[in-house]
Amino acid sequence: MNIPRKLKLLAFGACLAAALPASAEEYPKFDYMPGKELAIPHVSGDAKFSNTYQYWKDEKALEDAKKSGKMSHEMNYKDFRWAVKSFDAEGAIDIGRGYYNEKNAKGQSCASCHGAEGKKLKGIYANYPAYNKRLKRVVTVPTQIKTCATERLGFDWKENTRQNTLIDFFVGSLSDGKVVKIDATSPGPIKASYERGRDLFFKRGGHFNFACASCHTPPAAGKYLRGQRPTTFFGDAAQYPIYHFPYALPGDDFEYVFTLQHQIKSCQILSRIYPGEEGSPAMTDIEVFLKASANGYKMSVPVAEYNMDTSYLD
Numbered sequence: 509m510n511i512p513r514k515l516k517l518l519a520f521g522a523c524l525a526a527a528l529p530a531s532a533e534e535y536p537k538f539d540y541m542p543g544k545e546l547a548i549p550h551v552s553g554d555a556k557f558s559n560t561y562q563y564w565k566d567e568k569a570l571e572d573a574k575k576s577g578k579m580s581h582e583m584n585y586k587d588f589r590w591a592v593k594s595f596d597a598e599g600a601i602d603i604g605r606g607y608y609n610e611k612n613a614k615g616q617s618c619a620s621c622h623g624a625e626g627k628k629l630k631g632i633y634a635n636y637p638a639y640n641k642r643l644k645r646v647v648t649v650p651t652q653i654k655t656c657a658t659e660r661l662g663f664d665w666k667e668n669t670r671q672n673t674l675i676d677f678f679v680g681s682l683s684d685g686k687v688v689k690i691d692a693t694s695p696g697p698i699k700a701s702y703e704r705g706r707d708l709f710f711k712r713g714g715h716f717n718f719a720c721a722s723c724h725t726p727p728a729a730g731k732y733l734r735g736q737r738p739t740t741f742f743g744d745a746a747q748y749p750i751y752h753f754p755y756a757l758p759g760d761d762f763e764y765v766f767t768l769q770h771q772i773k774s775c776q777i778l779s780r781i782y783p784g785e786e787g788s789p790a791m792t793d794i795e796v797f798l799k800a801s802a803n804g805y806k807m808s809v810p811v812a813e814y815n816m817d818t819s820y821l822d
């Protein structure tokens with residue numbers, strides 16, 4: 509039978525109308541998870557959320573907490589954030605270094621402008637994302653890599669590609685030990701980005717009406733959830749990009765390396781929040797929020813999540 513297209517559309521519309529709540533009142537009352545006004549761009553802000561900052565604020569606090577018998581969950585799981593360097597990750601860094609040195613037809617590579625072994629990029633990761641005056645936008649390191657690769661070398665290495673991710677890992681490792689410092693309090697594009705990112709982090713959405721904060725603030729943070737343990741949002745960004753073996757998203761060929769936005773996307777997918785496009789302004793805002801929430805914390809790259817001493821974990 510040949511049903512006219514208009515009729516089909518009408519029937520579809522009627523079904524849709526029946527499935528949707530009749531009035532706005534039937535939608536959940538909260539647009540935001542509570543707590544967004546408590547967030548500050550510094551790791552010490554955690555005290556207002558989980559009050560575990562005292563146990564992991566520096567290496568000494570962490571050692572003392574462990575010695576006194578504190579369990580991992582009582583330390584908000586920050587204990588394995590700095591501690592365990594992974595030798596397994598070195599291979600992925602080497603591949604990234606290889607791409608960094610890869611020459612185009614004119615014999616130019618990243619090294620031509622930024623130095624052998626990324627000499628001129630040492631320490632920069634601790635201050636990213638940053639505002640790029642030329643592009644007139646806030647950029648992450650992966651976005652900066654894409655820009656340089658496409659505009660200056662003719663390589664199509666955009667965000668969420670193997671080359672971009674592994675170079676990001678290499679560049680990240682050049683800032684190991686440097687304290688994260690993102691100025692999200694002086695008026696300007698970074699502050700504005702931080703605030704948008706914070707709002708997105710606390711905003712509910714998706715099938716389950718979860719916000720990032722639903723899982724990453726107490727009482728959920730620190731508890732077991734789908735077999736894993738989400739932490740509060742403070743400090744964790746300091747160990748990204750991360751070596752995430754044995755986890756990867758379908759289709760990844762990144763040697764198990766996760767950029768911060770890849771992690772954000774992974775969480776969006778798993779919690780049925782529509783996944784953002786890596787490098788987009790909204791994803792960049794969330795990254796700014798997370799990175800600034802690691803202010804005052806030392807970068808730790810490469811860390812491997814799985815490769816930890818679990819002997820004292822609960």
Ligand code: HEC
Pocket residue numbers: 608616617618619620621622629632640642649652653655656657660661675679
């Ligand atoms: C022809 C020179 C040139 C080449 C080749 C080049 N870049 Fe750049 N890069 C620049 C300039 C100039 C800037 C300053 C920011 C801008 O103009 O976007 C920059 C900025 C950067 C930054 C930020 C540095 C900072 O101090 O904040 C990173 C990271 C970076 N480039 C990575 C790369 C990588 C990785 C490659 C190889 C894929 C690469 N660049 C290739 C010229 C180059």
Ligand code: HEC
Pocket residue numbers: 709718719720721722723724733734736737738739744745771772775776778779781794798813
């Ligand atoms: C349904 C619960 C849930 C939601 C919602 C959720 N996450 Fe996660 N998240 C987790 C779990 C569980 C982990 C730990 C697993 C892991 O280490 O990858 C995690 C890990 C992370 C990490 C890595 C931190 C670390 O431990 O190193 C970041 C960053 C992150 N999430 C950000 C986000 C952002 C941003 C959102 C919102 C877009 C979000 N998450 C939404 C459960 C969630």
